[in-house]
Amino acid sequence: MKRPPEISISRLAIYLRFLEDYIKEKGPQATINSRELAHFLDINHHQIRKDLSYFGKFGERGVGYRPEELKEKINNILGLDRGWNLCLCGMGNLGLALLAYQGFRLMRLDIVAIFDSDKKKIGKVFQGAKVYSPESIALVAKRLNIDIAIIAVPQSAAQKIADKLIHAGIRAILNFAPVKLNVPRNVKLRNVDLATELINLSYFLSSPK
Amino acid sequence: MKRPPEISISRLAIYLRFLEDYIKEKGPQATINSRELAHFLDINHHQIRKDLSYFGKFGERGVGYRPEELKEKINNILGLDRGWNLCLCGMGNLGLALLAYQGFRLMRLDIVAIFDSDKKKIGKVFQGAKVYSPESIALVAKRLNIDIAIIAVPQSAAQKIADKLIHAGIRAILNFAPVKLNVPRNVKLRNVDLATELINLSYFLSSPK
Structure with a gap:
């Protein structure tokens, strides 16, 4: 795995916070694509995909990301799931x-x-x-x-x-x-x-x- | 004037804090060159000279910087002199x-x-x-x-x-x-x-x- 830059880690933290709010508002079943995510966060959607690409494959073509799943994966990447x-x-x-x-x-x-x-x-x-x-x-x-x-x-x-x-x-x-x-x-x-x-x-x- | 990057501004703040301590310790008459400054701050001396170069000419060849003068100039650049x-x-x-x-x-x-x-x-x-x-x-x-x-x-x-x-x-x-x-x-x-x-x-x- 290519070592992600520190700024990507910081952005993962931002994605995580957004996803928590999004799930609270829309429920765990909603999906979101990188363009919507980009719009809400005012971050380029290529950048979002690049940040996530350091850690594997996320989301489904034509469907987008499942917020709950993405949140759990980011929690895991960041080591937050273990406390x-x-x-x-x-x-x-x-x-x-x-x-x-x-x-x-x-x-x-x-x-x-x-x-x-x-x-x-x-x-x-x-x-x-x-x-x-x-x-x-x-x-x-x-x-x-x-x-x-x-x-x-x-x-x-x-x-x-x-x-x-x-x-x-x-x-x-x-x-x-x-x-x-x-x-x-x-x-x-x-x-x-x-x-x-x-x-x-x-x-x-x-x-x- | 070429617009300095934000990171240079942040480093000017670090130089400023160091100069205040240095003047307190060594007195206002001491001089310091960019290699000494680099050594104390653990920042490359080319980087220090580059950061300062955005704002004009500082220091004297063979002598180095006069801390009091440099401090005042940085205070002025950063707008801190006006309060x-x-x-x-x-x-x-x-x-x-x-x-x-x-x-x-x-x-x-x-x-x-x-x-x-x-x-x-x-x-x-x-x-x-x-x-x-x-x-x-x-x-x-x-x-x-x-x-x-x-x-x-x-x-x-x-x-x-x-x-x-x-x-x-x-x-x-x-x-x-x-x-x-x-x-x-x-x-x-x-x-x-x-x-x-x-x-x-x-x-x-x-x-x-």
């Missing part, structure tokens, strides 16, 4: 917002532990997840089979937490701290950088049209 | 996290108003910004010269708020709601999609190495 255990590092306002975000559970992404160095928070339970000291990351990560970590600590603490997570065997990190983290090659790091997003808007507003 | 007024739509946990985020003020991005439909919140002040009803977006946006809006409302309310913002003349939106917003061509929309980021990690963990 993942997440930990949240940093229990500030951003941490609370992430815990409250319903989208995670819909995707079988379950925050099962929280790490925070604030002694007043350690031992408490938020949305079903207990707060532990960062010192026990290795222990807790192993015991609770944690796969993915979310870093939502201040910039100055981010690399130290990342090192602990990596040492504990975690290979996938979503980082919200505005700092470039150093991680080994076998660890997948994604950054959500609010500053960069806003800077893009600033540039748009100030650049000549 | 922007922001509004925050949605005052939940994510809203609180965004208000507390110090990075905005460093970039002269100032949240000057909050919109929330919760009557208990309207009239209160958070981090210096007053909460208004979404009904008064047009009025407040004009009175406070709001340039950029952040949408942090639930998915179901996002398009309605976006429509109000656009109607009020706001042309730059950062959207955190997990929904594809429809905006006219002259409005710049950036999305921060937590689900897509996590799906990328899920795919990484489950795909064959």
Whole structure:
């Protein structure tokens, strides 16, 4: 199989979200073809077919895709059908917002532990997840089979937490701290950088049209 | 001037953040060449020179860049030197996290108003910004010269708020709601999609190495 580009993976996530809404609205028996999908999503239909082609054959000529089937296949491709255990590092306002975000559970992404160095928070339970000291990351990560970590600590603490997570065997990190983290090659790091997003808007507003 | 690609703009934001730290550490008189910059940032030095070349001539042959000067030029290119007024739509946990985020003020991005439909919140002040009803977006946006809006409302309310913002003349939106917003061509929309980021990690963990 040819390795699909990361942008195709991101688009699969968009197709998945659309299919969930579509099934809710039209029922599981409806079919949809790539042109309709393209129209709804405002993505070229050749692009949609190309994205899906990395993963095998989908849909039926003259009929289109069966949304339920396509959704299940995409869930499987993306590894969402098996579910993942997440930990949240940093229990500030951003941490609370992430815990409250319903989208995670819909995707079988379950925050099962929280790490925070604030002694007043350690031992408490938020949305079903207990707060532990960062010192026990290795222990807790192993015991609770944690796969993915979310870093939502201040910039100055981010690399130290990342090192602990990596040492504990975690290979996938979503980082919200505005700092470039150093991680080994076998660890997948994604950054959500609010500053960069806003800077893009600033540039748009100030650049000549 | 050749229009720079969006990825170059994003990298300028990274250079800017690095330069701020570098000046703090080494003082404003130090110089840095593109190879050193490349080494620190783990970005190819040809790439750095190319990114900067879209905007004119920088640095001095044999000497390198003067960090303070480069920082000021990048701030000017990105429109950050003039400062922007922001509004925050949605005052939940994510809203609180965004208000507390110090990075905005460093970039002269100032949240000057909050919109929330919760009557208990309207009239209160958070981090210096007053909460208004979404009904008064047009009025407040004009009175406070709001340039950029952040949408942090639930998915179901996002398009309605976006429509109000656009109607009020706001042309730059950062959207955190997990929904594809429809905006006219002259409005710049950036999305921060937590689900897509996590799906990328899920795919990484489950795909064959």
